[in-house]
Amino acid sequence: MRLTEKPERLRSLLRIVIPGALLAYAAPSRAADITLGIIGPHEYDLPVDFKPFNVLVQYGDGNAAGNTYNSVGQREARGGSHTWSGLTKYVHFRSFDAIPHVGFAFEVIQGESYVLANGTNYGGLGPTIIGPAAWFKPNAHSTFGFQTFMQTPVGTRDATSPNYWSNISSFIFDYEWKHFSFDGDAGTVVGSTKHVKGQNSYFPGVVFYSNLRLSWKATQKIEPFLAFDWQNVTGTFDNTANRYVDNSNSREIAMGPGVMFNISKHVSFTARYSHSVEGRNTPETNAYYMKFVYLW
Secondary structure (H helix, E strand, O other), X not given: OOOOOOHHHXXXXXXXXXXXXXXXXXXXXXXXXXXXXXXXXXXXXXXXXXXXXXXXXXXXXXXXXXXXXXXXXXXXXXXOEEEEEEEEEEXXXXXXXXXEEEEEEEEEEEEEEEEXXXXXXXXXXXXXXXXXXXXXXXXXXXXXXXXXXXXXXXXXXXXXXXXXXXXXXXXXXXXXXXXXXXXEEEEEEEEOOEOOXXXXXXEOOOEEEEEEEEEEOOOOOEEEEEEEEEEEEOOOEEOOOOEEOXXXXXXXXXXXXXXXXXXXXXXXXXXXXXXXXXXXXXXXXXXXXXXXXXXX
């Protein structure tokens, strides 16, 4: 496929961008945004047999968490904070003549974060995320693939450093109808042992997550959509004390509406609101998301 092909193909290309993850930078017992909650509609509407191209993406989200879900799933007016996070991402897409009908991508992603809570504030760069993705098209209207990323253990300061390596892997899919689109992912995050000098050694809980997007192709320029995000995290194990950290397992379901604007052949902008509908041992989601895409 050529980037000089028909306008509808260019619009499809502009929508695609294999996402990175937005993970916890805080203590083991504290949750963060749902993994890959940053994705928008057509995130996995991917081509095969195409000329190489590049995508630059800026993701951003802000969360005003006024409540926290306790261990039995009740909301409590405590633990509130305002967080702002971002991901700056470069993706190179290509296919190979020797492997027909399969697409590939490689990503480099840099996280940014800022937190305002309890009269204090801090910010900085988070870990770097890198990794590949591959996919094929079972038919002309669908896509199925796999992506896997490694997240480095350190950021520019302790508060933005998880201090352990993570692998983020998921299956990805997309299906296109004439007036609707449905895509999403399902995967896990597995971390290495966390070692910090002078502190106990921890094995972080395994994260299971899924993100679904259903959009309506209202016009060529505007596409409203609904988002569903789910995450479940197993308990953090304290290797030094040989026991699980109290209330370190968590779960959350969040939903919300959004809209995607196809501004031109090479530029798009997506905005979305999301709120928790159920959770345990996690600050509630009360968040807005944005995504800016430039393709060349």
